[in-house]
Amino acid sequence: MTIPKELEKILEITKEQNTWRRKETLNLIASENVMSPVAESVYMSDYMSRYAEGKPYKRFYQGTKYVDEIETLTMDLMNQVTSSKFCDMRPISGTVANAAVFRVLANPGDKALIAPVQAGAHVSHTRFGTLGALGIEHIELPFDKENINVDVDKSIKMIEEVKPKFVVMGGSLYLFPHPAKELSPHIHAVGAKLVYDAAHVYGLIAGKAWSNPLDDGADFLNVSTHKTFPGPQGGAIFSNNEDYYKPVSRTIFPWFVSNHHLHRLPATAVTALEMREFGEEYASQIVRNAKKLAESLASLGFKVVGEHLGYTKSHQVAVDVRPQGGGAKAAKTLEEANIIVNKNLLPYDGPEAVSNPSGLRIGVQEMTRFGMKxxxxxxxxxxxxxxxxxGKEPSQIKREVxxxxxxxxxxKYTFQDGEWEQKFSSKVIPMII
Structure with a gap:
């Protein structure tokens, strides 16, 4: 049989991707991470071929007895590391998690207050994303430019005046925690709910480097499982209130998800165990690394955002690179040197600058997981x-990288050592025999 040229090309491109991003580059995208070899070994499983619509033990398909078992175990482990009571693993992304919660909390025409774009709001929080698709009116909370965050005093007044159905905090460009503790009493006083989108910082919360929004008054904690939390791509919803949680859990299927990509489950469970064991060490190192990178860039002449605030308390560093030609040019030039970052709007950019914003957003979590300090x-x-x-040639710096x-x-921060190899590696059944 002749091997199709396209198959050879597929294998070649995939090998090149694996070599380039895993062995030759500094990966500093703030929304990415890598799984451990242990998690990857269970990610490639028969689960990836199967369906399990519905909830554990209440399925619309047969053949799901092991899916029920692994999904229940995964939810239990995720609740452990999140210090939460209720968890739903079926959202296949943070955006889907947001959609399910938003859909239950408000009807078309209702109002929602969101953290302003300058404070890092994700597109799913806005009229241009999930809120708009659901017909919910998005109103931005006031922004404190000095503190690069939601303005607490002005927001309290807006909450009292608007009386929204819910308020969203958390975000995408995200240097400092949003004031959930300060605003939650005022949100609840008008009968609204607080949704905290911790997609980016969930690993910092699980690793106790950041306070838990559920402890600070959030009614829902929506997350991604692949950013600072180093698992497979996916989402989850957490809550400590059963009355709030149940209608959202009933909405995920069939409104927003049919099958929920079952191979994520064992890999997420492994990652939860890793975070239970090593999460505090990992998360604290991420925060230290981000601060050190910011300080080092500033000392070398870069305009790093937030100097008067200590630059960052998260995994992210924001740099104004207008003196270096702007975000688009800087990101492209760095990629030529095998340094992978993304261009990003900064708090003082207008939406018209989206194609060439002032800044770069840098995340240190993946390189931290590879052992960098x-x-x-x-x-x-x-x-x-x-x-x-x-202005050195990127090709020259590429060799240094x-x-x-x-x-x-x-x-690092995983069970992959000699003892693990001896006890468990033989128990992982390879998919390709």
Whole structure:
């Protein structure tokens, strides 16, 4: 049999992707991460071929007895690391998690208050995304430019005047926690709910580097499972209030999800165990690395956002690169040097700047998981300087990046050691025999 040329091409492209992003680049996209070899080994399983519409033990398909078992175990483990009572793993993304909650909390024409775009609101919070699709009116909370955050005093007044159905905090460009604790009493006083979108910072919450919004008054905690939480791509919804949780859980299927990509479940369960064991160490190192990278970039001449606030308390660093030609040019030039970041609007950018915003958004969580610490953050900052300030050829710096990356190829904060290999590696059944 002749092997199709297209098959050869598919395998070649996939191998090139794996080699480039796993072995040759500094991956600093704030919304990405890598799974451990343990999690990846169970991700490639028969679950990826199966359907399980409905809830555990209440399915619309046969053949789901092991799906029920793994989904229940995953929810239990996720509740453990989140310190929550109720969890639904069926949203296949953070955006789907938002959609299910928004749909239950408001009807078309109702009002929702969201963190302003300048404070990092995700597109799903806006009229251009999920809120708009559901016909819910989006009104932005006042923004405190000095503190790069929601303005608490002005927001209290707006909440009392508007009386929204719900308020959304959390976001995408996200340097500092949003004031859930300060605003939640006022939100509840007008009969509204607080939805906290922790997609980006869920790993920091699970690792206790950030306070838990559920403890600060949030009614729902919506997350992604693949950013600072280093699992497979997917979403989840948490709550401590059964009366609020039940109607949302009934809405996910069939409104927003049919099958919920079952191979995510064992990989997410493994990641929850890793976070239970190593999460505090991992999350605290992420925060230290982000702060060190910000300080190092600033010391080398970059305009790092939030200097008077200590730059960042999250996994992210925001840099104004207008002196270096703007976000689009800077991100492209860095990619030529195998440094992967994304261009990003900064608080003072208007929406018209979306194609060439002022800034870069940098995330340190993936490189932290490969074992990098404060010293490596200083090295990364120097590479940024060589490319964007000194004007050295990206191809020259690319060689330095590839050499640096050789020392950071193994995932840390996991069970992958000699003892694990001896006890469990033989129990993982490979899909390709």
């Amino acid at each position: 404060e010293g490596e953050m200083e090295e990364i900052a120097s590479l940024f300087k060589k490319v964007l300030i000194d 590839m050499e640096m990356r050789k020392g950071y190829l193994s995932v």
